[in-house]
Amino acid sequence: MKIDDYDLLLRLNEIGTVRGTAKQILISQPAVTQRLKYIEDYFDEKIFIRTSKKLIPTPAGELILKQAKNIIEQEQNLKNTLAKSSAEVQGTLSIACSTLISQRYLPSILAAYTKAYPKVSIDLVTGISEDIKKDYTKYHVCIIRGEQLKEGICEHLFGDPLYIFDTEAFPKNQLKERPLISFKSDDSMHDLVDHWLYYHQKEIKPLKAIRVDQIETCKQFMMEGLGMAVLPKSVSHSLMKSYPHMPLKLNGAYATRDTWVCYQEGIRNLPQVDHFIQALLREKYD
Structure with missing residues (x-):
């Protein structure tokens, strides 16, 4: 089993359909179905039951999903620890960003960032600010519009x-x-x-x-x-x-519609996160 396989199980459980998951991770629906079959064969257990509306985890599937979540979290924690201890900026940077900002401003910001820090892996999710706010703890950095988060730290980027x-x-x-x-x-x-x-x-x-x-x-x-x-x-x-x-x-x-960068207390101790937030704050938003 690979980390990507565990990640796929979590996405299938979160999104609820093979089709929706395939669309989000940008691979074909048959490829997702084939990978799921491989994972079920590996555990020799049925992980999901398909209904007309969504995938429902089996009892065995719930145990496997719990393990998948633990493994992903451990992997992320290890990467973060290595990133802190390394003189070179590396690790994973997870971003949740308003769709409008991801289309209008983020491409040029990330292009400069990845050029400066090529060893950092980018994990980007885009969507509506209200949805991002509900799951803000899942990400290193959230870029939202409208009202700022009531929890965590929010810094103003620009008024639109x-x-x-x-x-x-x-x-x-x-x-x-x-x-x-x-x-x-x-x-x-x-x-x-x-x-x-x-x-x-x-x-x-x-x-x-x-x-x-x-x-x-x-x-x-x-x-x-x-x-x-x-x-x-x-x-x-x-x-x-x-x-x-x-x-x-x-x-x-x-x-105006205000745009904010929000993050949890202490997260800027990760060099890859701190450098990205600095890049956002330096940007001139015309």
């Missing part, structure tokens, strides 16, 4: 002003009635938009809501004239010159 865009103009002293397109995000984003709309209900009235899963889809729908969309400045630079827009302001101040 929000703008409302449309293919049609925003007339002054006249009620604008248009559909409002929104993308999947955490509650704090939707609360912020709802709060702004409440104080501007004499100027803007959403006729209906159109909800999409991705921010890029939201942009494309707006560009095709399906309705208005509230977008962060970080992903809408290219729209500023071509589409009518206005900033979301309350009492003269911009409404």
